[in-house]
Amino acid sequence: MEFTNGTAEGNRLTLWDEALVRANRATGRVQMIQVVWVYEHPVNMDQVRRFHRNFGYGMAGRRVERSPLPFGRYRWVSALGPAAPLHINTDPLPREQISDWADRWAQVTVDPEDGPGWQMAVQSFTDGVTAISVVGSHCLGDGVAALLAVGTAVAGANIDIGYPPPLSRRTGRAILEDLRETVRELPTIARAARKAVKVLRAGGEAAAAPAKPVRPPVADPDELVIVPAITTYVDLAEWDARAEALGGNGYSLLAAISAKLGERMGRRNADGNVSLLIAISDRTSETDVRANAMTLVNAKVDPTEVTKDLSATRGILREALKSAKDQPDEILELMPLTPLVPKRLVKKVADMMIASDDMPVVCSNMGDLPPVLTCPDGTEAEYTAFYGVDQATPRGELEHGDGQLVVVSGRISGKIIIGIVAYQSGAENSKARLRDLTAQTLAEFDLTGVFV
Numbered sequence: 346m347e348f349t350n351g352t353a354e355g356n357r358l359t360l361w362d363e364a365l366v367r368a369n370r371a372t373g374r375v376q377m378i379q380v381v382w383v384y385e386h387p388v389n390m391d392q393v394r395r396f397h398r399n400f401g402y403g404m405a406g407r408r409v410e411r412s413p414l415p416f417g418r419y420r421w422v423s424a425l426g427p428a429a430p431l432h433i434n435t436d437p438l439p440r441e442q443i444s445d446w447a448d449r450w451a452q453v454t455v456d457p458e459d460g461p462g463w464q465m466a467v468q469s470f471t472d473g474v475t476a477i478s479v480v481g482s483h484c485l486g487d488g489v490a491a492l493l494a495v496g497t498a499v500a501g502a503n504i505d506i507g508y509p510p511p512l513s514r515r516t517g518r519a520i521l522e523d524l525r526e527t528v529r530e531l532p533t534i535a536r537a538a539r540k541a542v543k544v545l546r547a548g549g550e551a552a553a554a555p556a557k558p559v560r561p562p563v564a565d566p567d568e569l570v571i572v573p574a575i576t577t578y579v580d581l582a583e584w585d586a587r588a589e590a591l592g593g594n595g596y597s598l599l600a601a602i603s604a605k606l607g608e609r610m611g612r613r614n615a616d617g618n619v620s621l622l623i624a625i626s627d628r629t630s631e632t633d634v635r636a637n638a639m640t641l642v643n644a645k646v647d648p649t650e651v652t653k654d655l656s657a658t659r660g661i662l663r664e665a666l667k668s669a670k671d672q673p674d675e676i677l678e679l680m681p682l683t684p685l686v687p688k689r690l691v692k693k694v695a696d697m698m699i700a701s702d703d704m705p706v707v708c709s710n711m712g713d714l715p716p717v718l719t720c721p722d723g724t725e726a727e728y729t730a731f732y733g734v735d736q737a738t739p740r741g742e743l744e745h746g747d748g749q750l751v752v753v754s755g756r757i758s759g760k761i762i763i764g765i766v767a768y769q770s771g772a773e774n775s776k777a778r779l780r781d782l783t784a785q786t787l788a789e790f791d792l793t794g795v796f797v
Contacts, residue, residue, distance in 0.1 A: 348506050348632045356421045356508050358409065360680035362636040363419045366409055366457060366484045367683065371691035375736035376483035377455065378491040381447045381476060381576075382719065382726035383797055388475045390433075390467075392723040397431040397465050399498040400479065404486045404634055407508055409457045413516050416684045417523030423508040428461035437469040443476050443797065444776060448571050450478045451734045457484035477721050483733060487637045488711060488753065489626045491731070492718055499717050506634055530681065537681040544679070560770065566741025572749065572768045573776045576730035577783055577794030579761040587792055593655025595756070598790070599710050599763075600644070601651035601658050603752040606786045607706040608648040610750055610769045614703050618645035622705040623665070642669040643705075652789045704747045711755035719758055728797045729757065732764035744770045763794070 353359040358366070369376060406425040412418060438446060446468055453464050463481030470476060481491060497504055514522070527534075588598040604619040613619055621644045628638040644665035646658055719725045732753050743749070748768040755762050765783060768774050780796050787794045 348634045349629065350634050353635075358419045358421060359635050360683050361677075362484070364680065364683045365637055366419060367686075367688075367691050369457075369484060371688045374738065375455070377451055377480050377734050377736060378483055378486065378488055379447065379451050379478065379480045379730075379732060379734055380491060380495060381443075381478045381730045382721055383443060383728040383730075384475045384477075384722070384724075385473070385727040386724070387473070388467075388477075389722040389724070393467060393477065393721055394431060395501070396498050396721045397427055399501050399503055400463070400465065400494060401426045401428055402502070403494055403497050403504040403506065404490045404636065405463055405481060405494040405498075406504075407485065407506065408460055408462055408511065409484065410511060411458065412523045413519050414523045414527070416527060417519075418526060418684055421506075421508045422511045422513070423505075424460060424462060424511070425505060429464045432464070432466040434467070435469045437471050440470045440472050440474050443470060443474070444575065446476065447478050447730075448574065451480050451574075452571065452736055453480060455480060455482045457482040477726075483637070485636055487626070487639060488709065488731060488733065489628050489638070490636060492711070492714065493631060495718050495721070496715065499720050499723075527684075533681045534685070537679050540678045541682060560745060563741045563744045566739060566744070568740045569737035570740045570743060570768070570774070571737055572735060572743070572766055573774055573779045574732055574734055574764070574766045575776055575779050575783065575796060576728075576732070576762060576764045577780075577787070577796050578728065579763065579787070579792055579794050581756060581759050581761055583792060584761045587790060588655065591653070591655040591790075593659045595761075596710050597655045597659040597662055599752070599754050600646060600662055600708055601648070601655055602763075602786055602790060603706050603708040603750075604646040604648040604658075605651060605789060606752070606765070606767075606782060607704075607750055609782050609786060610748070610767060611772070612704040612706055612747075612750060613648065614645075616645070617649070618647050620645055620703040620705045621708045623662070624707065624709040625666070625669075626711075640669060642666055707749075707751040709751075709753045711753065714755045714757040716758050725758060730762060730764055730797075731755070732766055734766055743768050746770075 350359065402425055406423065407421045408424040410420050410422045450466050455462060455464060462485050463479060465479045468476050486494065584598065585595060588595050591598070600621055603621060607613065607619040623642040623644060625640045625642055626638060627640050628635065642665050644661050646661060651658055716725060719729045733751060748770045749766070751766040753764045765779065767779055784794060
């Protein structure tokens with residue numbers, strides 16, 4: 346099997362993946378992918394242990410190794426097998442604490458460089474319920490990569506991509522190799538630098554954006570906050586029938602629900618629209634080992650009429666996708682500068698991207714997913730959830746950055762799974778409120794969700 350790594354050579358990270366690692370280090374933000382399974386029938390623990398042993402292969406069986414040069418490219422190295430012990434607790438918790446338990450496990454230590462890159466836990470609950478959680482660094486893989494890792498672990502594929510072991514390059518050799526690579530890429534770096542100058546000049550000549558409203562001071566800006574994360578499940582036949590009745594499809598229905606929920610959470614802009622930042626996977630195959638293989642597409646949706654007619658939303662999404670294909674994001678042309686950007690500037694750029702002026706709602710539709718993804722013990726779990734979460738974040742950062750709203754969905758085993766991670770500046774931020782807002786939003790579309 347021949348593995349591909351986007352535009353990177355050998356075991357080097359792609360520039361996009363390296364940018365994410367460097368941004369995480371510069372900002373201190375730890376971004377995670379989490380998958381949770383809830384079993385209402387007895388779990389085969391021998392199979393769960395097998396799943397744990399198998400999980401640390403493929404894209405989960407690696408770590409990031411830095412160059413000895415500050416401007417040298419980062420590389421993947423092998424880290425096969427379990428990254429950490431399987432954490433099992435058979436002392437049952439109340440069933441209603443499943444979501445809070447998952448939150449706690451999303452705060453465990455993961456590190457794409459020093460390890461462990463991922464961790465897995467099993468917890469018993471009352472009424473014979475068992476939950477399994479796996480969390481991993483977003484730097485090792487995006488949502489699709491995580492689900493690929495789940496599928497191959499269930500199947501027992503145990504894929505070795507062929508990365509070298511850690512520290513397999515002697516320091517002197519690594520310095521010479523990385524220096525030669527940098528010299529060889531100087532023409533590309535120079536073109537990116539000229540592009541950066543043009544972008545900066547264009548930004549300076551553009552009209553100044555209106556000043557953002559001054560927010561009241563935050564009482565405890567350094568308090569670390571776990572952003573509420575919930576999952577709701579909608580019957581697949583009900584979902585598809587409602588999308589068709591509104592003149593849309595499943596994708597436009599998700600976008601409309603995201604826009605409507607964004608409106609409820611104060612994310613409507615002065616022009617009346619809600620800005621959607623849509624993540625589209627561009628992973629070419631199961632052998633594409635880029636950690637984060639996606640394109641980000643911007644679309645503006647007016648939430649006023651979406652509960653009655655999806656045709657306009659469907660058209661907006663179609664045009665946004667076409668525009669993104671015809672006019673690639675110019676930020677990609679600046680990527681060759683990634684290894685050369687000082688840490689303090691990386692943090693500034695990342696902060697600017699998070700504190701966007703138009704309060705985007707991140708929306709990702711993972712489409713139809715195979716039932717094997719629900720089977721860490723060899724049988725289908727009654728409920729499967731997945732989402733991208735950040736580890737505890739300072740409250741001041743969330744308040745002054747206009748909060749966040751991330752909506753991720755997938756179709757599996759007769760259900761639409763919708764994972765929502767949200768924080769609203771200046772509002773009560775609890776799971777109970779987020780569930781209420783989500784239920785009210787679904788009801789506007791004549792849909793009913795089940796919360797676990």
